[in-house]
Amino acid sequence: MDSLMIKGGTPLEGEVTISGAKNSTLPLMAATLLTREPCIIRRVPDLSDVKFMAQILASLGAQVKVDGSTVTIQANKISGYGDYDLIRKMRGSICILGPLLARLRKAKVSLPGGCVIGARPIDLHLKGMQALGTKIEIESGYVNCTAKRLLGSEVFLGGRAGPTVLGTANVMMAATLAEGVTLIESAACEPEVVDLANFLNAMGAKISGAGSPTITITGVKELHGAEHEVIPDRVEAATYAIAAAATDGEVTIHGARMDHMGAVLDKMREAGVKIERSGPSFKVKRGGQLKPVDIITQPYAGFPTDAQAQMMVLMMCTPGISIITERIFESRFMHVSELSRLGADIALEGPSAIVKGGKKLSGAPVMASDLRASAALVIAGLVGRGKTLVKRIYHLDRGYENIDEKLRKLGAWIERVEET
Numbered sequence: 001m002d003s004l005m006i007k008g009g010t011p012l013e014g015e016v017t018i019s020g021a022k023n024s025t026l027p028l029m030a031a032t033l034l035t036r037e038p039c040i041i042r043r044v045p046d047l048s049d050v051k052f053m054a055q056i057l058a059s060l061g062a063q064v065k066v067d068g069s070t071v072t073i074q075a076n077k078i079s080g081y082g083d084y085d086l087i088r089k090m091r092g093s094i095c096i097l098g099p100l101l102a103r104l105r106k107a108k109v110s111l112p113g114g115c116v117i118g119a120r121p122i123d124l125h126l127k128g129m130q131a132l133g134t135k136i137e138i139e140s141g142y143v144n145c146t147a148k149r150l151l152g153s154e155v156f157l158g159g160r161a162g163p164t165v166l167g168t169a170n171v172m173m174a175a176t177l178a179e180g181v182t183l184i185e186s187a188a189c190e191p192e193v194v195d196l197a198n199f200l201n202a203m204g205a206k207i208s209g210a211g212s213p214t215i216t217i218t219g220v221k222e223l224h225g226a227e228h229e230v231i232p233d234r235v236e237a238a239t240y241a242i243a244a245a246a247t248d249g250e251v252t253i254h255g256a257r258m259d260h261m262g263a264v265l266d267k268m269r270e271a272g273v274k275i276e277r278s279g280p281s282f283k284v285k286r287g288g289q290l291k292p293v294d295i296i297t298q299p300y301a302g303f304p305t306d307a308q309a310q311m312m313v314l315m316m317c318t319p320g321i322s323i324i325t326e327r328i329f330e331s332r333f334m335h336v337s338e339l340s341r342l343g344a345d346i347a348l349e350g351p352s353a354i355v356k357g358g359k360k361l362s363g364a365p366v367m368a369s370d371l372r373a374s375a376a377l378v379i380a381g382l383v384g385r386g387k388t389l390v391k392r393i394y395h396l397d398r399g400y401e402n403i404d405e406k407l408r409k410l411g412a413w414i415e416r417v418e419e420t
């Protein structure tokens with residue numbers, strides 16, 4: 001198992017190009033199950049989650065061909081029965097449920113189960129499938145869905161923490177081949193939902209309103225193959241932008257969509273970070289003493305929960321008190337205890353972390369617990385004096401393409417080492 005050894009104290013400088021979005025690629029790959037015809041998806045990031053999804057689709061009977069960042073998938077003959085262990089390992093794979101149900105009127109997939117950041121139930125996904133006329137049985141760790149007919153319907157998908165991203169994607173995909181019109185209320189508005197709707201419409205679906213809380217889907221008889229380019233990864237872009245500011249460096253970010261990053265860039269500007277647009281790219285530099293800001297994570301277009309841990313590190317580098325409140329996942333502060341090993345002063349109070357910033361950080365061995373926590377540990381390691389060893393970086397490889405290479409190109413002292 002690999003770890004990352006980082007020697008901190010070097011400001012990041014130079015240019016970085018953002019990869020395709022993991023959280024768009026997974027539902028896009030699942031959507032190819034909706035047609036017998038080949039689909040071509042471009043700008044697919046080289047990530048372990050993507051490899052997992054390819055294995056899952058192959059286990060259902062689809063042909064998957066990977067050629068660099070272009071993936072061709074043809075789901076001509078498929079079964080509705082997914083590999084238990086493969087699906088259980090990756091939560092994102094739940095989004096095969098809608099396409100299988102739409103195409104085959106049946107689907108049997110393992111329950112995704114919780115993860116370290118929260119219980120993460122799928123009750124809203126199932127509520128949506130039931131609204132379309134699906135019979136659902138949960139038995140021996142499986143969700144077993146069957147439907148004689150899928151009938152368009154109205155469904156409200158708002159939950160305890162607001163809309164659900166993959167729940168919206170799942171119901172939207174199931175409704176594409178249902179009879180009649182489906183209305184999703186309190187739909188998630190994330191750019192990844194819009195990207196999926198654009199791909200489905202390119203396949204012949206009739207979807208309108210994606211990106212707004214109300215999505216309308218008029219069912220069609222069948223869908224055809226299509227080509228699509230994945231949108232850039234706004235969370236990866238936010239991670240490099242925050243790393244640039246935290247290390248007091250100057251980095252130009254290419255290939256990102258600033259219009260997808262409004263809340264993050266706004267909070268960084270509020271803290272005093274200089275963000276300069278240059279054509280389709282933008283440059284990030286600290287530009288003097290930063291000031292503390294308070295963050296509350298919210299559904300899109302609010303501040304993304306997937307950038308909370310990274311922003312916490314920036315606030316650790318900022319003298320003064322900032323309060324970071326996590327409203328989406330109930331236990332997404334696993335990084336706090338590890339960041340404290342590097343000298344951070346953070347107190348947890350219910351859903352909030354109170355960060356006393358400006359403390360000098362020094363390198364230490366730390367353990368990654370989940371994808372975004374590991375990104376925060378890497379940034380803290382780049383800031384801290386001396387060496388930091390980040391263990392269990394398989395979490396990082398799930399969502400960041402070649403992060404150590406990209407950081408080295410920005411002048412970081414970072415290397416992958418065998419874990420002893």
Ligand code: EPZ
Nearest residue numbers: 023092120121122123124125159161164165166306328329
């Ligand atoms: C997506 O997860 C992303 N994953 C997550 O990114 C991201 O954090 C999350 O959306 C929120 O933005 C992928 O796209 C693969 P949700 P998803 O359903 O769709 C509750 C990362 O770091 N909920 O929008 O699974 C749920 O427990 C990952 O890249 C229900 O209660 O998240 C949570 O509190 C982590 N019932 C909230 O809603 C349901 O049926 C939002 O979850 C579904 C969700």
